[in-house]
Amino acid sequence: MPVIFIVPKETIIAPKKYLATVWYSCGFLNTEIALRKIDFEWDIFEACTKQISNKSINSGRCAPIPARILSLWVMTHEMGLLFEFLNGFPELKGEPLDELAACIPVKQFPKGYMLQREGVVPRACYFVLEGLVREYRIADGKEYTIEFYDEQYGAISSRHFVEQTPVDSFVECLEDSVLIVGSNDMSVENFERFPVLKSITASMVQADLNERRERFSDFIISNPQKRYEDLLAKRPELLQRASLNQMASYLGFTPETLSRIRNRVSRSAR
16 A cells, blocks of 8 residues: 655655665675665656655645655665765775664654653663754753754763663654664674774764863853854754743743843844
């Protein structure tokens, strides 16, 4: 039975290499064999995707896509995001990216999914390839946003993951999100197989730590309006993707104060 599926306007059909890597990760001997295996699906995959025009998307109509092709598209999209991420590291030049990608779990999570709950020992860490994730705490019945994780600031981890102790916060997907899902066992295995990953991971952790320190330092010495202006300059998209209450708690003041500041800054910019 066909599955109804709406493809976003910005969707780009990924090359066969990505689909082949999906098949490779499912147990085929190598990417070349996987490429031959995918040939019989490619024409129908491409034809189905091309059925969905901007006109049909704008009008709210869409074309039927066979279930197996839908599954391939979803996996291909995830693999495309992963390849784009890996290609951002010059250190990986010359490494077999298809083999590396096959070792890295990537998963889609729906909006509202709880990745972490207070009091539970975290079994995984995450990295955002696409989407928005919020970390928050609850005190006296109120939610306090600790951090937003997105395509720009993607590393979601903590000392609790490293030490395997219960966490003191919640982590929730604010949008449908595509995440790398890591574990301690997976990290050790991948570091042994791809030693360059260890230095890349260490660099990422250090860069994330430095960024957090800088943001915390700026936060401490800034007044409410300066905090808002800094956020507007550095992460303007958050103001559109998160709610007023979530943004206010992140900036350290009430929603009413945020509304006043936003209006004041907007007027002065005219």
